[in-house]
Amino acid sequence: MSDLPSRPEDAVPAKPAGFALFRSLRRAPLIVQTGFVFLTLIVLLCLAGNLLTPHGYTETNLLNRLEAPVFMGGSSEFLLGTDRLGRDLLARLIFALRVSVVIAILGTLIGAVLGTLLGFLAAHARGWAEEAIMLMVDFQASMPFIIIALCLLAFFGNSLTLFIFIMGLNGWEIYARLTRGVVLSAKAQPYTQAVVALGANPLRLYARHVLPNVAGILIVQFTLNFPLTILLETALSFLGLGIQPPLTSLGVILGEGRDYLINAPWISVSPGILIFLTTLSMSLIGDWLRDEMDPTLKRSGT
Amino acid sequence: MNGRYVVTKLLRALITMWMVLTFVFVVLRMTGNPVEALLPPDTPQDVIDYYSERYGFDDPIIVQYGRYFANILAGDLGFSYLDGRPVQQVILERVPATLRLGLTSLGFAVLIGVSLGIVAALNRNRPVDRATMAFAVFGFAIPNFFFGILLILLFSLQLRWLPSSGHGTVAHIIMPAATLGLAVAGTFARFTRSSMLEVLNRPYMKAAQAKGVPYGRRILRHALPNAAIPLVTILGFSLGSLIAGSIVTETVFAWPGVGRLLVGSVGNRDLAVVQALVIMIAFTMVMVNMAVDILYSVLDPRIRLTGGS
Numbered sequence: 117m118s119d120l121p122s123r124p125e126d127a128v129p130a131k132p133a134g135f136a137l138f139r140s141l142r143r144a145p146l147i148v149q150t151g152f153v154f155l156t157l158i159v160l161l162c163l164a165g166n167l168l169t170p171h172g173y174t175e176t177n178l179l180n181r182l183e184a185p186v187f188m189g190g191s192s193e194f195l196l197g198t199d200r201l202g203r204d205l206l207a208r209l210i211f212a213l214r215v216s217v218v219i220a221i222l223g224t225l226i227g228a229v230l231g232t233l234l235g236f237l238a239a240h241a242r243g244w245a246e247e248a249i250m251l252m253v254d255f256q257a258s259m260p261f262i263i264i265a266l267c268l269l270a271f272f273g274n275s276l277t278l279f280i281f282i283m284g285l286n287g288w289e290i291y292a293r294l295t296r297g298v299v300l301s302a303k304a305q306p307y308t309q310a311v312v313a314l315g316a317n318p319l320r321l322y323a324r325h326v327l328p329n330v331a332g333i334l335i336v337q338f339t340l341n342f343p344l345t346i347l348l349e350t351a352l353s354f355l356g357l358g359i360q361p362p363l364t365s366l367g368v369i370l371g372e373g374r375d376y377l378i379n380a381p382w383i384s385v386s387p388g389i390l391i392f393l394t395t396l397s398m399s400l401i402g403d404w405l406r407d408e409m410d411p412t413l414k415r416s417g418t
Numbered sequence: 419m420n421g422r423y424v425v426t427k428l429l430r431a432l433i434t435m436w437m438v439l440t441f442v443f444v445v446l447r448m449t450g451n452p453v454e455a456l457l458p459p460d461t462p463q464d465v466i467d468y469y470s471e472r473y474g475f476d477d478p479i480i481v482q483y484g485r486y487f488a489n490i491l492a493g494d495l496g497f498s499y500l501d502g503r504p505v506q507q508v509i510l511e512r513v514p515a516t517l518r519l520g521l522t523s524l525g526f527a528v529l530i531g532v533s534l535g536i537v538a539a540l541n542r543n544r545p546v547d548r549a550t551m552a553f554a555v556f557g558f559a560i561p562n563f564f565f566g567i568l569l570i571l572l573f574s575l576q577l578r579w580l581p582s583s584g585h586g587t588v589a590h591i592i593m594p595a596a597t598l599g600l601a602v603a604g605t606f607a608r609f610t611r612s613s614m615l616e617v618l619n620r621p622y623m624k625a626a627q628a629k630g631v632p633y634g635r636r637i638l639r640h641a642l643p644n645a646a647i648p649l650v651t652i653l654g655f656s657l658g659s660l661i662a663g664s665i666v667t668e669t670v671f672a673w674p675g676v677g678r679l680l681v682g683s684v685g686n687r688d689l690a691v692v693q694a695l696v697i698m699i700a701f702t703m704v705m706v707n708m709a710v711d712i713l714y715s716v717l718d719p720r721i722r723l724t725g726g727s
Contacts, residue, residue: 251433251437252437254430254434255434255437255438255441258434258700258703258704258707259438259658259699259700259703260658260659260661260662260699260703261662262662262665263661263662263680263696263699263700264696266665266680266681266684266692266696267442267445267692267693267696268445269684270683270684270687270689270692271445271446271448271449271689271692272445272448272449273687343559347561350561350563351561351562351563351666354561354563354666355665355666355669355681356685357681357684357685367563370563370564370567371563373567374567374670377567377570377571377575378575381571381575384564384567384571385567385568385571388561388564388567388568391561391564392559392560392561392564395559395561396555396556396559396560399555399558399559400555
């Protein structure tokens, strides 16, 4: 990370993981570094974006409806313009960005925990439990997830809790498959057999000895899954089937802007750019991390 | 053709289908009385009771489960509560539009993606290659609903070249097909490139060169057919991507297809239609994936001999 202090090389052993990442980031392709810069900007926008505008995200201003952004001839009062109710678009975008990012983080976390636990369970139990879990994995992988999501939303009716839960279901099967594979191969390694011989119970074996070894792969998967979750959330919200007003998300604003493409195209374009930059930078970083952790790819030079 | 391989694939497809049907059955019953969910929200209690009895929702769950399968096998999927017509009829009239858009997008994606991939592989690490890979990443990361809106802004509102919605003429299908095909084109470009790179280094390519086969013929007749085999597997993946994408794309461009029907039905909670659509989409996915697996084993004998993992 670019905000880590740059210390002399001999201080490396103190914080090996973070520092190694920082050092390899300096050697990373320009595009990946750009991705990190974008991501830092988006995090800053999430944390402190409301300092950029004096307006609240629900504050209506009916005299200033559909005002243009300042760089398209609008006033400096509303930097990115206003929407159909005269609400400050910048304030709304920052709030929506927070909602989208928090939901994506929650969803990705739920999926990661659920998938990893099931993966461990499958590798530990073997037999019919493993068969059942892998059957569920196959089932989920065989359908586009948005169909499953729409089915659940239709049957249960939309609510925020259900929506976050659905985001969590997105991608759990990849964690489960990865974890199961890695745990099975770890169980065949001498070190796990040694730990078992020393009397460790399974829980200790998995938590203390196997998990640290699969953590890297899971973290990479997390960075790859995060942008997919954002895309799913914004797509469903765009269709009007995700986040519901008065709450808002980047997809909701984009969908609202569709009706004003002629008079106020900025309402749709600005959340679109934010979604695109967020997903693009996360995907670039995720791809790069995956390649960094896979020595076979580095050697062949692709 | 190895019979056992086909039977295994067929069994897998059947199991997946059974899981989808069971999933729909279980989820719908988890919501409470399915009649209440399947009828409009303001239905009087005596009507609910009448349908509960008539459809047998008072019966034991296992009897309902059996009847549910029997109905689906008989092609009876219930009625849309919006207009009271049989669900099959509501869906089938939407299928041609979706097929037209989906097949156009797939053709567009394969044509653009495979050509770009070949060009990129032949110019490895040169600017053309970099630009192609940038296109692939772009196509994958840009949300399709945003890309569609950008196209409308540019070609409908600024240049006034293309209509922003509707269907019927060639001009109507260009933007939806581009929106829907973009991500798939990117995927094809990426896989064609890596597949071509692998093939280009094979000894038989050297042999062809040593024999004096001309460059163009070497690429098109020796390299491409071998590189194309793994691309067959991408077809199955593309189908999922196209189905998921058509839900959004059809809504953006007001395309009268199955995707827009699904969005509308979920919004209106027209559950009989949603249930039937999920089942039909799953069936299509399972069938195509099975066909792709079998086709792959026909094209590449190594798969069916080793069992294909």
